[in-house]
Amino acid sequence: MTTEGENPRTAAPPAGSARRALVGRLSWGLADQAASSVSNFVVGIYVARSLGVTAFGVFSLAWVTYGVVLNVSRGLATDPLVVRFSGVTDAAWRGAVTRSTGTALAVGTALGAACLVAGLGLGGRVGPAFAALGVLLPGLLLQDAWRFSFFAAGAGRKAFVNDVVWGVALVPAMVVAARVGSVPAFVLAWGASATVAAGYGCLQSGIRPRPAEARGWLREQRDLGYRYLVENVSLSGASQLRAYGLGVIVGVGAVGAVRGAELLLGPFLAVLMGLSLVTVPEAARVLRQAPQRLGRFCLLLGGGQAAGALLWGGALLLMPGRLGELVLGDVWSSASELIVPITLGVAGAGLGTGAAAGLRALGAARRSLRCQLFASACYVGGGLGGAAAAGTVGSAWGVAAATVSGSAVWWLQLRSALREHAQEPIREVRTS
Numbered sequence: 001m002t003t004e005g006e007n008p009r010t011a012a013p014p015a016g017s018a019r020r021a022l023v024g025r026l027s028w029g030l031a032d033q034a035a036s037s038v039s040n041f042v043v044g045i046y047v048a049r050s051l052g053v054t055a056f057g058v059f060s061l062a063w064v065t066y067g068v069v070l071n072v073s074r075g076l077a078t079d080p081l082v083v084r085f086s087g088v089t090d091a092a093w094r095g096a097v098t099r100s101t102g103t104a105l106a107v108g109t110a111l112g113a114a115c116l117v118a119g120l121g122l123g124g125r126v127g128p129a130f131a132a133l134g135v136l137l138p139g140l141l142l143q144d145a146w147r148f149s150f151f152a153a154g155a156g157r158k159a160f161v162n163d164v165v166w167g168v169a170l171v172p173a174m175v176v177a178a179r180v181g182s183v184p185a186f187v188l189a190w191g192a193s194a195t196v197a198a199g200y201g202c203l204q205s206g207i208r209p210r211p212a213e214a215r216g217w218l219r220e221q222r223d224l225g226y227r228y229l230v231e232n233v234s235l236s237g238a239s240q241l242r243a244y245g246l247g248v249i250v251g252v253g254a255v256g257a258v259r260g261a262e263l264l265l266g267p268f269l270a271v272l273m274g275l276s277l278v279t280v281p282e283a284a285r286v287l288r289q290a291p292q293r294l295g296r297f298c299l300l301l302g303g304g305q306a307a308g309a310l311l312w313g314g315a316l317l318l319m320p321g322r323l324g325e326l327v328l329g330d331v332w333s334s335a336s337e338l339i340v341p342i343t344l345g346v347a348g349a350g351l352g353t354g355a356a357a358g359l360r361a362l363g364a365a366r367r368s369l370r371c372q373l374f375a376s377a378c379y380v381g382g383g384l385g386g387a388a389a390a391g392t393v394g395s396a397w398g399v400a401a402a403t404v405s406g407s408a409v410w411w412l413q414l415r416s417a418l419r420e421h422a423q424e425p426i427r428e429v430r431t432s
Contacts, residue, residue: 036147036163036166038167039163039166039170042170042174043170043186043190044063044259044263045263045328046178046186047059047183047186048256048259048263048328048331049328050178050181051181051182051186054252054253055125055183056256056259056331057247057252057253057255057259058126058129058183059129059183059186059187060243060255060256060258061126061129061243061244061247061252061255062126062129062130062132062133062183062187063259064236064239064243065115065130065133065240066133066137066140067236067239067240068233068237068239068240069107069108069112069115069137069141070141071232071233071235071236072107072111072229072232072233073103073107073145074144074148074228074232075225075226075229075230075231075233076103076107076221076225076226076228077100077101077104077107077225078100078144078145078148078149078152079225079232079280080100080221080224080225080228081096081100081148081149081152082148082151082152082280082281082284082360083224083280083360083361083363084224085097086152086153086280086281086285087152087154087281087284087288090153093149093152093153097149097152097205097207098207098208098210098213099210099213099214099217100145100149100217101145101207101209102210102211102212102213103211103214103217103218104142104144104209105138105145106211106214107141108137108138108139108140108141108142109211111134111137112134112135112137112138113134115130115131115133115134115137116130117134118134119132119133119134125183128182128183128184129183129184129187131184132185132187132188132191133191135188135191136187136191136192136195137191138195139192139194139195139198140191140195140198142195142198142209143162143166143197143198143201145209146158146159146162146197146198146201146204146205147159149205150162150204150205151281152281154281158204158205161204162197162200163197165197165200166193166196166197167193169196170189170190170193173188173189173190173192173193174186174189176189177189223365224365227365227368227369228365228369230369230373231365231368231369232372234372234373234376235375235376237376238375238376238377238380238383239379241384242379242380242383242384242395242399243255243258245380245383245384245387246258246383246384246387246392246395249384249387250387250391250392250395253334254334254387254391254392256331256334257331257334257338258335260328260332260334261335261336261338261342261396262342263327264324264327264328264339265312265313265316265343265346268312268346279301279353279354280357280360280361282297282357283297283298283357283360283361284360286361287361287362292422294358294362295358295414295415295418297358298354298357298358298414300354301353301354301357302350302351302352302354302355302407302411303351303354305347305350305351305353305354306348306350306351308350309343309346309347310343310347313339313340313343313344313346313347316339316343317339321336334392337392337393338392338393338396341393341396341397341399341400342396342400344400344403344404345396345399345400345402345403348400348403348404349403349407351407351411352375352403352406352410352411355407355413355414358414358417359371359410359413359414362417364413364417367413367414367417368413370413371409371410371413374409375402375405375406375407375409375410378401378402378403378405378406379399379403379406381398381402382395382397382398382399382400382402383395383398384398385398386398386399
C-alpha cells in the first residue's frame with residue numbers, strides 16, 4: 001500500500017559522502033541562481049534608472065505576468081519531474097525530460113499567443129509590453145525547464161552554465177534595448193536572450209523537447225500536475241492581483257516602488273531561489289534514504305532562510321541613502337520606506353519554504369494545495385486591504401502579516417503529513 005506520490009526507499013550511502021554530495025548540489029544551486037538573479041537584477045536596475053518609476057511599473061506588470069505563466073509551466077511540467085524523477089536512472093530521466101520540456105514549450109506557445117492577442121488589444125503603455133512578452137514566452141519557459149531538469153539529474157553545473165549563457169546573450173541585447181529606450185524593447189531583449197539559452201539547453205542535454213507528447217505527460221502526472229498547477233498559479237496569481245490592485249488603488253508608481261524594494265533584497269532572494277532549485281530534489285533524497293530526518297532537514301532549511309532574510313534586511317537599513325539613490329535612482333525614495341515590511345515578508349516566506357519542500361517530497365499534493373490556497377488568499381487580502389487603508393506602505397505590511405500566517409499553516413500541514421508517513425509501514429503490516 002503506497003501513499004500519494006510516495007517514493008521508494010533505498011539504503012543510505014555513507015554519511016560523509018552523502019554530506020559532500022549534498023553540499024556540492026547546494027553549491028551549484030546557489031551558483032546557478034546567482035547567475036540568474038544577477039541578470040534579472042541588472043535588467044531591473046537598468047530599467048528603473050533609464051525609464052523612471054512609472055515605466056518601471058509597466059515593466060513590473062509584464063514581469064509579474066511572466067511569473068504567473070512560469071508557474072503554470074512548472075506546475076504541469078517540471079514540478080512532477082522533480083518529485084518523481086530526481087536521482088533515477090539516466091534512461092528514465094531522459095524519457096521524462098523529453099516529455100516534460102515538450103510540455104513547457106507547449107504551454108509557452110499557447111499562453112504566449114494569448115498574451116500577444118491581449119497585448120495587441122490593450123494598446124496604450126501596457127499593451128506593447130505584454131505583446132512583446134507573448135512572442136518570447138516559449139523560449140523563456142523552455143529555458144526554465146532545462147534548469148529544473150538538470151537539477152533533477154543532480155547536474156547543477158549544467159544549469160549554471162545555461163544561465164551564464166543567458167547572461168552573456170543579455171549584454172548585447174540590453175545595449176540594443178537601451179538605444180531604443182522603451183519598455184517593450186527591454187522585454188524583448190530579456191526574452192530573446194533567454195531563448196538563446198533555451199536552444200543551448202538542447203545541445204547540453206542532447207534531448208529534443210517533444211510538445212506532441214505533452215498530452216501524454218499531463219495524463220501520466222495528473223495526480224500531481226494539476227494540483228501543483230493550481231497551487232503555483234494561486235501563488236503567482238495572488239502576486240499579480242496584488243500588483244494590479246495596487247496599481248488601481250494607489251497608482252502604477254506604487255508597483256514600481258514595491259519592485260524596487262524587492263530589488264534591494266535581490267542578493268538574498270538569489271540565495272533563497274537558488275536553494276529552492278534543489279530543496280525538493282534533496283528532500284526527496286532524504287525521504288528515500290533516511291525518512292526520519294526529513295522534518296529536521298526542513299526545519300534547518302526554513303529556519304536558515306528566515307534568519308538570512310532578517311540579517312540582510314538589517315544590513316539594508318544601515319545602507320546610506322546616497323548608495324540607494326545610486327542603485328535605484330528616483331525609485332529609491334519610495335522603495336526605502338518598504339524595507340522593513342518586505343524583509344519580514346521574505347523571512348516568513350523563507351520559513352514556509354522549508355515545510356513546502358517536505359510536503360512536495362512526500363507527494364502530499366492535497367495538503368500543499370490547501371496551504372497555498374490559504375496563503376494566497378491571505379496575500380491578496382492583506383496586500384489590497386493594506387493598500388486601501390494606508391497606501392503602498394500599508395500594502396507591504398499586510399503582505400508581511402499574510403506571509404507569516406501562511407508559513408504557520410505550512411508547518412502544521414507538514415507535521416500532519418510526517419505523522420501519516422511514519423504510520424504507513426504499520427498500515428502495510430496490518431493489511432498484508
